[in-house]
Amino acid sequence: xxxxxxxxxxxxxxxxxxxxxxxxxxxxxxxxxxxxxxxxxxxxxxxxxxxxxxxxxxxxxxxxxxxxxxxxxxxxxxxxxxxxxxxxxxxxxxxxxxxxxxxxxxxxxxxxxxxxxxxxxxxxxxxxxxxxxxxxxxxxxxxxxxxxxxxxxxxxxxxxxxxxxxxxxxxxxxxxxxxxxxxxxxxxxxxxxxxxxxxxxxxxxxxxxxxxxxxxxxxxxxxxxxxxxxxxxxxxxxxxxxxxxxxxxxxxxxxxxxxxxxxxxxxxxxxxxxxxxxxxxxxxxxxxxxxxxx
Numbered sequence: 001x002x003x004x005x006x007x008x009x010x011x012x013x014x015x016x017x018x019x020x021x022x023x024x025x026x027x028x029x030x031x032x033x034x035x036x037x038x039x040x041x042x043x044x045x046x047x048x049x050x051x052x053x054x055x056x057x058x059x060x061x062x063x064x065x066x067x068x069x070x071x072x073x074x075x076x077x078x079x080x081x082x083x084x085x086x087x088x089x090x091x092x093x094x095x096x097x098x099x100x101x102x103x104x105x106x107x108x109x110x111x112x113x114x115x116x117x118x119x120x121x122x123x124x125x126x127x128x129x130x131x132x133x134x135x136x137x138x139x140x141x142x143x144x145x146x147x148x149x150x151x152x153x154x155x156x157x158x159x160x161x162x163x164x165x166x167x168x169x170x171x172x173x174x175x176x177x178x179x180x181x182x183x184x185x186x187x188x189x190x191x192x193x194x195x196x197x198x199x200x201x202x203x204x205x206x207x208x209x210x211x212x213x214x215x216x217x218x219x220x221x222x223x224x225x226x227x228x229x230x231x232x233x234x235x236x237x238x239x240x241x242x243x244x245x246x247x248x249x250x251x252x253x254x255x256x257x258x259x260x261x262x263x264x265x266x267x268x269x270x271x272x273x274x275x276x277x278x279x280x281x282x283x284x285x286x287x288x289x290x291x292x293x294x
Contacts, residue, residue, distance in 0.1 A: 008137040016140055017042050024271040034292075037246075037284035041270030044246060047291060049142045052243060056263040057143035059103040060150050066260050070236050074260045076252075080153040085127040088151060089120055097156035102130045104147035106264070108187075111156060127151055139269050157254050165252045166224065167261055168233060172241035172249060173287045177234045179203070181248075182224045183217065192220030198234055200226040205279035209268055227253045236260075246287050 007016060014031070021029035021042060034043045055061045063075055079095045082088070088100060093112065100123065101109030107130075110123055136145035159165050164186075171179035180196040191211050195203040202223065208216035227233070229251075237249040240263065250261030274280040 013046055013140045013142075017045060020269075021271055025273060034289070035284050036280040037274060037287065038270045038272075038280055040284050040287050040289060041246060041266050043289060043292070045140055045142065045266055045270065048245065048289075053143035053265060054146050057104075057141075057265065058147045059101070059262060060152050061103070061147075062263060066240065069239050070260075074236065074258055076157060076259050077155040078152060079155065082151050083131075083149065085124040085131065085151060088124050088127060088153075090115060090118075093153060095153075095155070097158065098153050099156045100127070100151065100153050102127065103150045103152055104144055105130060105133070105135050106144075113156065139266075141266050141269070143265060157252050157259060159255050165254045166227075168227065168251045168253065169261075169264075170233065170237040170249045170251070171267065172237055172244070172247050174245055174290075175238055175242045177237055177241075178286060179283070181207075184220055184222075184224065189215075191217050193217040194219045194224055196224075200230060205274055205276065205283075207268070207272060207274045209272055228256055229253050229258050232258060245290055 007019070011019070018029045018031075021027075021038075025038065029042055030039055031043055031046070034040045052065075056065055060081060063072075063078070066072070066075055079098055080087075080092050082092075093100070093115070096115060097111070097113040099109040099111055101107075110126065112118060131149045131151070134145065136142060157165055166182060166184070167186075169181040169183070170177045171181065177198045180198065180200075182194045182196065183191065184194065185191045189211075193206070193208060195205060195207065197203060202219075206219050208218050211217055233251050233253075236258070237251070240249050240260075241247045244265070246265070248264040248267050250264065252259040252261055274283065
């Protein structure tokens with residue numbers, strides 16, 4: 001039994017989160033009086049667990065939630081789905097370009113732009129490995145624990161120039177958009193992350209993720225133009241976010257057409273610093289924990 005397995009599977013969730021928070025943030029996690037945004041995200045991990053969280057974290061089941069709330073016109077076209085990796089073969093995968101992914105994790109998918117030369121054995125093996133993994137244990141994000149794993153094949157969104165569109169991530173506090181995250185150059189060394197207000201003004205903080213080799217997704221020097229769909233994006237996000245204290249709603253704008261991306265409840269696991277540090281508290285004080293009792 002390895003230490004990693006023991007810590008993720010045997011430690012109570014609260015102690016695991018405190019251990020990880022101290023390691024990543026360099027300070028104690030206060031769950032008795034959470035004030036900062038990262039503290040409140042960790043509190044929500046432990047104490048805000050409902051079947052709706054599981055449905056919305058499930059990339060297949062969330063489609064019904066979106067359809068019921070705002071209409072199915074915002075859903076990315078679904079080409080195929082199956083619980084069996086052997087079903088991922090040329091007989092079933094005919095619509096391209098497409099993206100193949102699993103419904104129960106938070107990582108990227110497999111892009112298929114041309115059926116010629118696809119190593120289907122390799123694709124199926126990658127999917128088998130993903131299907132076996134329960135992502136709750138590594139993060140203690142409870143909403144992943146009870147998702148029934150499934151493979152989904154969706155249309156690969158591309159703009160008129162063949163580029164993957166920007167994704168806009170709207171962070172909602174008690175049903176209202178407060179922060180907008182735009183990632184530029186994802187999966188490259190030039191990956192930057194800009195932050196905007198709902199009025200599309202640059203924010204003075206950064207909330208960056210590690211991208212390897214000691215580098216982070218810090219804001220870039222160049223601005224991103226305000227999307228023409230911003231108002232609609234905000235309005236739709238607030239409808240989807242209404243039941244939750246804190247949630248992130250992701251969107252793609254493809255040449256002016258909006259597509260829903262996903263719902264994320266605990267951005268970066270609540271363990272990446274917001275800098276300058278005072279902004280972790282400024283933002284955190286805006287989130288009201290409806291079920292919190294001191």
